Amino acid sequence: MTISADGTFPDGAVRDRELAGALVAVRERIAGACAAAGRDPGEVTLVAVTKTYPAADVVRLARLGVPDIGENRDREAASKAAEVAAAGVDVRWHFVGRLQRNKCRSVVRYAHLVHSVDRPELVAALAKAGEVGVLLQVSLDRDPARGGCLLEEVPALAAAVAARPELWLRGVMAVAPIDWAPERAFALLAEVSERLRAEYPDATAISAGMSHDLEAAIGYGATHVRIGSALLGNRPPLG
Numbered sequence: 617m618t619i620s621a622d623g624t625f626p627d628g629a630v631r632d633r634e635l636a637g638a639l640v641a642v643r644e645r646i647a648g649a650c651a652a653a654g655r656d657p658g659e660v661t662l663v664a665v666t667k668t669y670p671a672a673d674v675v676r677l678a679r680l681g682v683p684d685i686g687e688n689r690d691r692e693a694a695s696k697a698a699e700v701a702a703a704g705v706d707v708r709w710h711f712v713g714r715l716q717r718n719k720c721r722s723v724v725r726y727a728h729l730v731h732s733v734d735r736p737e738l739v740a741a742l743a744k745a746g747e748v749g750v751l752l753q754v755s756l757d758r759d760p761a762r763g764g765c766l767l768e769e770v771p772a773l774a775a776a777v778a779a780r781p782e783l784w785l786r787g788v789m790a791v792a793p794i795d796w797a798p799e800r801a802f803a804l805l806a807e808v809s810e811r812l813r814a815e816y817p818d819a820t821a822i823s824a825g826m827s828h829d830l831e832a833a834i835g836y837g838a839t840h841v842r843i844g845s846a847l848l849g850n851r852p853p854l855g
């Protein structure tokens with residue numbers, strides 16, 4: 617799919633309105649959660665997770681004032697990033713998916729922040745590939761299936777990142793386990809963040825909260841919420 621010079625398709629106006637409406641609703645949810653938590657909405661970065669959706673939607677979101685874009689697969693992200701850049705639109709790409717070592721060279725070319733660093737091999741491969749911000753992904757329920765390091769592995773992984781001048785340790789990330797109350801998950805992540813910040817005061821980011829649980833995440837200090845379906849619509853099931 618190609619983007620015309622003005623970023624629209626024949627049916628572009630319909631999609632523009634759809635995204636604008638969804639964005640208002642998500643911004644209201646973020647504002648409500650911040651009000652309930654006594655936080656400033658300016659502390660919470662909305663990352664629009666555009667996986668499975670075209671580059672044209674990224675361009676639309678950027679024009680609507682959402683410059684932070686998340687993707688979870690390098691192949692899709694790399695080609696979308698090239699398309700968006702070719703359209704002359706500037707966004708910050710966040711890599712939020714499971715990362716393989718052999719993709720690091722590609723990811724650092726477009727990514728501003730990698731949310732999913734969970735093992736020492738990735739630290740070495742990213743640092744060799746270039747300069748990028750890093751969040752440590754933590755597995756809150758110790759289930760390796762969804763990625764993330766174990767809680768007790770955080771200090772060593774943080775030290776490995778901090779030892780590489782090419783990498784900037786920015787904070788932590790987690791996905792709430794499906795069978796946990798989100799409050800339990802995000803309270804635990806807040807503790808992990810607090811311990812990390814005691815050692816690395818600049819590692820202030822907490823990437824937590826998706827479409828269904830952003831309120832709980834903001835209640836426990838999320839600085840980045842990763843929102844896909846509530847903004848873009850329900851994705852077809854992934855293979």
Ligand SMILES: *Cc1c(COP(=O)(O)O)cnc(C)c1O
Nearest residue numbers: 665688712826827842843844845
């Ligand atoms: C897809 C994805 C999201 C967004 O999920 P929604 O439920 O659609 O908001 C957030 N984080 C990660 C890691 C994802 O893969």
